Amino acid sequence: MIDRIGKEFEFQQTALSLRQQRQEVLASNIANADTPHYKARDIDFAASLRGALDERMRLPDTRLTLTSARHIPAQAHTAGPAEELYRVPTQPSIDGNTVDMNVERVQFADNTMRYQTDLTLIDRRIKSLLAAMQQ
Numbered sequence: 865m866i867d868r869i870g871k872e873f874e875f876q877q878t879a880l881s882l883r884q885q886r887q888e889v890l891a892s893n894i895a896n897a898d899t900p901h902y903k904a905r906d907i908d909f910a911a912s913l914r915g916a917l918d919e920r921m922r923l924p925d926t927r928l929t930l931t932s933a934r935h936i937p938a939q940a941h942t943a944g945p946a947e948e949l950y951r952v953p954t955q956p957s958i959d960g961n962t963v964d965m966n967v968e969r970v971q972f973a974d975n976t977m978r979y980q981t982d983l984t985l986i987d988r989r990i991k992s993l994l995a996a997m998q999q
Contacts, residue, residue: 869993876986878916882909883979885946890972893951893963901960904951906971912946 886907896902930937953962 872989872993873986875917876982876989879913880979880982880986882907882912882916882946883975883982886975887972887979889948890968890975893968894965894972897961897963897965897968899961902963903961904953904963904968905948906951907946907948909946915946 886909889905889907893902893904893906951962951967954964954967956962
């Protein structure tokens with residue numbers, strides 16, 4: 865039973881983790897808005913979430929045992945953090961910094977709103993499960 869409840873929240877847990885990671889990247893961009901030659905970064909949330917969900921189907925880190933020197937070594941790796949991509953600047957700056965504060969503020973606010981929405985959905989799901997268990 866507890867495994868089923870854990871699986872219910874696996875998607876939301878992955879989404880929250882990626883949103884939190886994206887929030888850190890966006891905050892770093894804002895903090896470095898005046899740093900010369902700083903390149904703004906971001907995470908493609910949809911692609912990262914798809915990749916994280918696809919990773920659930922893979923084996924955990926494993927290595928095949930070789931019984932002959934002619935065997936091909938093989939290994940499976942789990943996914944690391946989401947890949948950070950460099951943002952294409954809309955207007956170049958003289959000092960080489962690619963942070964556009966207007967874009968960063970909008971992305972930061974959007975990500976915050978979506979993070980809060982995910983938390984609200986999880987809260988409602990937990991409350992509905994508790995109500996079902998009490999009946």
